[in-house]
Amino acid sequence: MGGTDSYVNVSDVGRIHVAAALDPEVKSKRIYAIAKHVTWNDHLAVMRKMCPEKKFMDDLKDLGIFSGKVEDEGLGLKLLKKWGPQDDWVPLEVGIKETLESVP
Amino acid sequence: MALQKAIPDGSLVLVIGAASFVGSHIVNEFLKKGYKVRATDYDISKASWLASSQFSSYTASGHFEFICVPDILASNAFVEVLKDVSAVIYVAAVVTKPNPNDTIPQNIKGTLNCLRQAAKQPSVKRFVMTSSYGAAFNTISDPDVVLDATAWNETAVKMAWAPPPYDASRIGPVYKASKVGQEKALWKFVEEEKPPFVVNSVLPSWICGRLFNKVQNPSSAILVRELFNGQERWLRDLGVCKFFRFCWEV
Numbered sequence: 001m002g003g004t005d006s007y008v009n010v011s012d013v014g015r016i017h018v019a020a021a022l023d024p025e026v027k028s029k030r031i032y033a034i035a036k037h038v039t040w041n042d043h044l045a046v047m048r049k050m051c052p053e054k055k056f057m058d059d060l061k062d063l064g065i066f067s068g069k070v071e072d073e074g075l076g077l078k079l080l081k082k083w084g085p086q087d088d089w090v091p092l093e094v095g096i097k098e099t100l101e102s103v104p
Numbered sequence: 105m106a107l108q109k110a111i112p113d114g115s116l117v118l119v120i121g122a123a124s125f126v127g128s129h130i131v132n133e134f135l136k137k138g139y140k141v142r143a144t145d146y147d148i149s150k151a152s153w154l155a156s157s158q159f160s161s162y163t164a165s166g167h168f169e170f171i172c173v174p175d176i177l178a179s180n181a182f183v184e185v186l187k188d189v190s191a192v193i194y195v196a197a198v199v200t201k202p203n204p205n206d207t208i209p210q211n212i213k214g215t216l217n218c219l220r221q222a223a224k225q226p227s228v229k230r231f232v233m234t235s236s237y238g239a240a241f242n243t244i245s246d247p248d249v250v251l252d253a254t255a256w257n258e259t260a261v262k263m264a265w266a267p268p269p270y271d272a273s274r275i276g277p278v279y280k281a282s283k284v285g286q287e288k289a290l291w292k293f294v295e296e297e298k299p300p301f302v303v304n305s306v307l308p309s310w311i312c313g314r315l316f317n318k319v320q321n322p323s324s325a326i327l328v329r330e331l332f333n334g335q336e337r338w339l340r341d342l343g344v345c346k347f348f349r350f351c352w353e354v
Contacts, residue, residue, distance in 0.1 A: 006237075010313030010325070013306065014129030018137060020304040021117065021191040021230045024110045028294065030253050030287075032237060033308040040331060047332055057334055068241065068249030082107070095312035099328040102315040 005066045008035040009090035009098075012080060019079035026079070033076045035089035037066045046096050110302065111190040111229050116140045118189040120173070120182075120218065121196030123151035125323045126234060126308070128158065128316050130193055135162050144173040144185055146196070153317045176214035182221040191230035192222050192301075197286075200279045202270035208282045215286045216293060223299040230302050233290050237307040238276075239283035251307075256284055 016033045020026060041059040048056055081087055111117075117134050121127045122143030131141050131154070141162070145151040148170075155163045155170040162168035171185050176196055186192070198210045215233065222228045240255040249255070257280050264274065264281035287305055294303050310324045322329070 006309035007312055008309050010125060010129045010311050011133070013126050013308045013311055014131075014133040016306055016308075017126075017130045017193055017232055017234070018133045020232045020306055021111060021193065022107075022109045022137075024108050026304055027302045028291075029304045030235070030240075031304060031306050032240075032251055033306055034237060035309070043328060043331055056332075067247040068251065071250055071252035073251075090313070092312075096328055096332075098314040099312045099322075099325045100332055103322045103325050103329045104318060 005039065006034045006037045007092055007095060008033045009095040012076075012090050015083065016076055016079055019083040022083060023079060026075075029075065031075055031079070032070050032073065034070065034073070036092065038092060039065060042092065043096060046093050050093075050097065114138050114140065115190035116142055116188050117191045117193065118142050118144070118185055119193045119195065120144050120176070120185075121194070121234075122170070123147075123154060123320065124195055125315060125320055125325065126311065127193075127195040128154065128320065129313070130195065131159065131168070132316075135159060135167060140167045141169075142185055142189065143168065143170045144196075145170075146172070146174050146176070148172045150319050153319065158316050177210065177217060179217075180221075182218050186222055186225040186228065188227055189222075189225065190227055191232065192218065192228055193232045193234070194218055195234040197282065200275050200282065202272060202274040202278065203268075204264045204270075204274075204278050204281060207278055208264065208285050211282045212285045212289045216289055219290065219293050219297075219299065222301065223297065226300065228301045230304075231299070233287065233303070233305045235287050235305045235307045236280065236283045237309050238280035239287050240307060242280070256288070257281070258284075260284065 013033050016031060020031055044056055044059060117139050119127055119131050119141055122131050123145040131143055134141050143154055151170060155168060159168040173181055173185060175181060194215060198207055200207050222231055239257055240251050241249045242257045242259040260277040260280035261284055263277035312325050312328050315322050
């Protein structure tokens with residue numbers, strides 16, 4: 001395997017930590033913070049759309065994709081919704097844009 | 105109707121490892137919710153921007169303060185900073201090195217050191233540890249893997265503790281094995297010591313997003329930058345190994 005298999009935005013990770021401290025119903029839990037299972041090719045597709053003029057590498061081949069199961073996968077999202085302010089994970093497009101704006 | 109909360113509104117939260125990519129966002133989210141934050145990290149030169157620029161308005165209003173804790177293993181490392189704290193968020197980890205002896209015991213000891221000192225501070229109601237989903241599993245294409253409360257990445261633990269040489273390829277397994285060790289120690293502590301607070305852990309996948317300050321280690325987000333720049337060789341050849349060279353504080 002040669003890359004990522006999932007992503008999560010750092011601000012969602014921050015919000016889930018807050019929820020893990022605040023929520024009276026969440027006790028002795030391992031909370032998985034996984035927004036979506038994606039590969040590097042999904043990242044490349046977003047970048048090509050962001051910068052149509054720029055030449056990017058071809059899609060990578062033989063990327064592993066997560067095929068297991070996450071028990072209580074919905075807990076992270078449930079906490080984001082409950083403690084706000086959003087209704088869903090921050091999209092991959094936003095995370096890529098924020099990363100490219102801030103990481104030299 | 106206001107949501108019921110496990111810690112009082114506006115109370116003081118301690119974030120340990122606050123200058124890291126994840127730590128700084130945890131601070132940000134607590135401040136936005138109206139909590140007071142006491143932030144710590146081990147190196148003031150890499151953390152002073154938190155109080156002086158990023159969260160300066162909160163510093164001015166008395167909602168944010170930074171205290172340097174240079175050694176998380178010291179016997180009284182957290183006693184002072186734990187005073188009046190309602191929740192502890194433990195993000196800290198030492199820089200991952202290829203030799204497991206240089207990382208894993210220190211991270212386990214640091215976590216336990218903080219737990220023990222927090223258990224003596226009656227104001228603490230919550231303890232949250234930053235783990236990684238790499239602590240739970242190793243092979244992404246294994247259809248049998250179930251990420252649950254009992255999923256541990258024993259493959260990484262074996263790889264981390266394999267005999268020398270300790271080359272760069274060991275950094276990934278050592279990072280994951282360290283999170284396994286930290287989390288197992290955390291849950292064992294909960295079971296045996298029954299601390300007077302609730303414990304949760306957070307296991308993020310690959311993290312991207314805004315880096316608040318250029319002095320910060322971009323952790324996994326560096327991959328997005330390198331992919332954009334077309335630095336593809338390592339993506340194909342080195343894969344995960346390179347990531348973990350950058351990933352030392354989540």
